Amino acid sequence: MIRVILTDIEGTTSSISFVHDVLFPYASEHLPGYVRDQHETNPAVAEQLAAVAERSGVSRDDIEGLVEVLQTWIREDRKETPLKALQGMVWEQGYHQGELKGHIYDDAADYLQRWHDRGLRLFVYSSGSVKAQQLIFGHTTVGDFTPCFSGYFDTRIGGKKEADSYRNILGELGVEASTVLFLSDVEAELAAAEEAGMRTAWLVRDGDAPETSRFVAQDFSEVDQLLKTR
Numbered sequence: 408m409i410r411v412i413l414t415d416i417e418g419t420t421s422s423i424s425f426v427h428d429v430l431f432p433y434a435s436e437h438l439p440g441y442v443r444d445q446h447e448t449n450p451a452v453a454e455q456l457a458a459v460a461e462r463s464g465v466s467r468d469d470i471e472g473l474v475e476v477l478q479t480w481i482r483e484d485r486k487e488t489p490l491k492a493l494q495g496m497v498w499e500q501g502y503h504q505g506e507l508k509g510h511i512y513d514d515a516a517d518y519l520q521r522w523h524d525r526g527l528r529l530f531v532y533s534s535g536s537v538k539a540q541q542l543i544f545g546h547t548t549v550g551d552f553t554p555c556f557s558g559y560f561d562t563r564i565g566g567k568k569e570a571d572s573y574r575n576i577l578g579e580l581g582v583e584a585s586t587v588l589f590l591s592d593v594e595a596e597l598a599a600a601e602e603a604g605m606r607t608a609w610l611v612r613d614g615d616a617p618e619t620s621r622f623v624a625q626d627f628s629e630v631d632q633l634l635k636t637r
Contacts, residue, residue: 409606409634410586412522413560413576415567416533418592419610420519421543425510430539433501434494435481439474441497446470452496458489486534488562495538502546509543512612516549518627522634523555532560532576532589534567568595573603590630597621608633 501507565572584604
């Protein structure tokens with residue numbers, strides 16, 4: 408019986424276009440100035456810049472060089488943890504200033520609340536930082552959904568296409584794999600979760616359903632039908 412739902416964000420609860428056409432450009436525009444302003448006074452920024460320097464080989468003292476590395480990672484959509492952390496800080500500023508509002512599909516908003524009210528435990532697993540996850544759900548166009556979630560996981564737990572990441576999540580949750588349903592729009596992520604023993608649902612919101620033995624859903628109402636049979 409499914410007792411826990413673990414969900415991706417991009418393409419699953421929220422549109423890919425919001426991430427790529429709103430969040431990424433906002434970070435690309437504002438991150439350089441944010442880093443230049445904060446790197447000497449904000450320990451959290453300094454910590455992430457040190458990680459960027461270590462991964463890139465650019466000197467920690469070369470702020471402009473580090474900014475260029477970050478801009479390159481944004482353009483390449485790299486899943487680098489320090490980039491995600493710094494993006495989260497920039498987005499936090501944007502959300503709090505009212506310049507950003509998180510997108511959530513109507514069906515996702517509806518069923519996340521229903522599942523929470525039904526007693527299911529809900530968790531997020533996204534390549535975006537935990538901070539970014541909390542921001543997108545905490546400042547959606549239709550309200551704050553953070554009370555629906557019991558916790559969040561990002562790439563610090565491991566890559567999303569690696570089975571060990573899902574095993575690590577199961578260890579954190581302390582539950583049997585068969586009681587967890589993972590929702591994603593990326594087949595390789597579903598395969599990794601299945602290797603760890605989780606149930607899965609493949610969200611295909613646009614286009615025809617692929618030929619697959621996996622459960623495929625167009626929206627969360629169809630996922631709910633699966634929950635009622637498991």
